[in-house]
Amino acid sequence: MKKLSVKKGEILQHSGELISKVYYVVSGLLRSYSIDPKGKEHIFMFAPEDWMIADGVTVDGPMELFIDALEDSEVIQQDKKDMGDSSHQFDKLIKRMHVLQKRIIMLMSATAIERYEYFVEVYPAITQRVPQKMIASYLGITPEALSTVKSQRLHKSDS
Amino acid sequence: MKKLSVKKGEILQHSGELISKVYYVVSGLLRSYSIDPKGKEHIFMFAPEDWMIADGVTVDGPMELFIDALEDSEVIQQDKKDMGDSSHQFDKLIKRMHVLQKRIIMLMSATAIERYEYFVEVYPAITQRVPQKMIASYLGITPEALSTVKSQRLHKSDS
DNA sequence: CTACTGCATTAATGTAGATTAAGAAACGTT
DNA sequence: AACGTTTCTTAATCTACATTAATGCAGTAG
Numbered sequence: 001m002k003k004l005s006v007k008k009g010e011i012l013q014h015s016g017e018l019i020s021k022v023y024y025v026v027s028g029l030l031r032s033y034s035i036d037p038k039g040k041e042h043i044f045m046f047a048p049e050d051w052m053i054a055d056g057v058t059v060d061g062p063m064e065l066f067i068d069a070l071e072d073s074e075v076i077q078q079d080k081k082d083m084g085d086s087s088h089q090f091d092k093l094i095k096r097m098h099v100l101q102k103r104i105i106m107l108m109s110a111t112a113i114e115r116y117e118y119f120v121e122v123y124p125a126i127t128q129r130v131p132q133k134m135i136a137s138y139l140g141i142t143p144e145a146l147s148t149v150k151s152q153r154l155h156k157s158d159s
Numbered sequence: 160m161k162k163l164s165v166k167k168g169e170i171l172q173h174s175g176e177l178i179s180k181v182y183y184v185v186s187g188l189l190r191s192y193s194i195d196p197k198g199k200e201h202i203f204m205f206a207p208e209d210w211m212i213a214d215g216v217t218v219d220g221p222m223e224l225f226i227d228a229l230e231d232s233e234v235i236q237q238d239k240k241d242m243g244d245s246s247h248q249f250d251k252l253i254k255r256m257h258v259l260q261k262r263i264i265m266l267m268s269a270t271a272i273e274r275y276e277y278f279v280e281v282y283p284a285i286t287q288r289v290p291q292k293m294i295a296s297y298l299g300i301t302p303e304a305l306s307t308v309k310s311q312r313l314h315k316s317d318s
Numbered sequence: 319c320t321a322c323t324g325c326a327t328t329a330a331t332g333t334a335g336a337t338t339a340a341g342a343a344a345c346g347t348t
Numbered sequence: 349a350a351c352g353t354t355t356c357t358t359a360a361t362c363t364a365c366a367t368t369a370a371t372g373c374a375g376t377a378g
Contacts, residue, residue: 034264036264036268036269037268038268040268042264042267042268044260044263044264065260093252093253093256094252096256097252097255097256097259100256100259100260100263101203101224101259103263104203104259104262104263104266105193105195105201105203107263107266107267107299108201108266108299109195109196109197109199109201110195111334111335112334112335131354131355131356132355132356132357133354133355133356140266140267141335141336142335142336142337143355143356143357144335144336144337144338144356144357144358145334145335145336146356147356147357147358148335148357148358150357151357151358270364270365271364271365290324290325290326291325291326291327292325292326300365300366301365301366301367302325302326302327303326303327303328303365303366303367303368304364304365304366305326306326306327306328307327307328307365309327310327310328
């Protein structure tokens with residue numbers, strides 16, 4: 001368990017590494033993402049201050065997630081195996097699962113517009129801090145599609 | 160913690176209930192699913208023998224998941240708060256998260272065909288045990304689309 | 319056996335979002 | 349300030365999948 005200062009753009013964890021760390025974000029902003037077989041980047045989560053981020057390493061092998069810094073950040077790095085299993089950690093995991101569940105349901109049932117509305121509602125702060133194309137990547141759509149979604153929203157509020 | 164026998168079609172948990180149980184499947188097959196605002200059903204997971212299934216209830220409130228039996232089943236019901244936080248349980252959760260992560264990445268990056276291929280690879284047994292329309296619901300596509308995907312696969316293997 | 323009901327398949331038509339491309343705006347670097 | 353680089357927007361075209369609808373096929377009940 002140690003404190004790190006990372007610069008914007010710095011990579012904390014490469015895909016496929018077996019070392020399994022957990023990062024608590026004290027300040028700044030991290031993200032985790034994967035690169036699919038077609039070479040496209042998909043943002044899996046954003047982690048602003050007070051969040052925790054980790055890859056999904058299991059006993060079965062590594063998960064293909066990168067973690068990097070979108071802003072200069074202070075993070076506390078901890079090894080997963082030293083985390084213990086206090087019920088506090090347990091709760092955090094349960095909460096994270098809930099977010100993932102919701103995300104899956106949204107991907108299956110909601111349109112790009114609905115997913116964007118939900119994103120803005122849940123993470124209003126993030127929209128100001130990251131480029132649009134990353135929000136598009138999080139939503140599972142292209143930056144072009146996000147752009148049209150946003151203009152539709154503007155025109156709607158005229159009515 | 161008690162053992163239950165449930166009949167095919169029986170509902171173990173309704174959406175919105177606050178009671179938070181975990182079910183270990185001894186034999187048979189359960190599923191969890193949600194119904195979206197448009198009234199469409201989306202299968203969240205299948206749980207054959209030796210799996211565990213639960214809703215996503217958190218401190219923040221209930222998750223909108225139903226759980227029911229697709230086959231006559233024997234299950235062990237346990238209250239979440241009595242689970243303790245042994246590292247065994249912890250590991251199970253981590254594994255589940257891994258599955259969810261993979262699913263999200265697939266939904267964002269893979270076509271219907273690729274998702275089906277992956278499903279068959281990971282859950283070959285399930286394809287024989289549930290109706291096609293439920294597999295479609297799990298994959299996030301319509302039964303019609305799944306039907307064409309399957310015929311494409313057949314024609315491909317001719318070549 | 320016939321009639322009903324739910325499921326699977328196939329085909330037509332429609333649509334959300336991808337792709338491609340080109341111009342405009344914002345940003346970092348010297 | 350002036351440059352290249354990245355990001356954002358807009359529009360035209362394309363494609364994967366949804367929707368709708370018709371048909372065939374079990375399974376089940378009378």
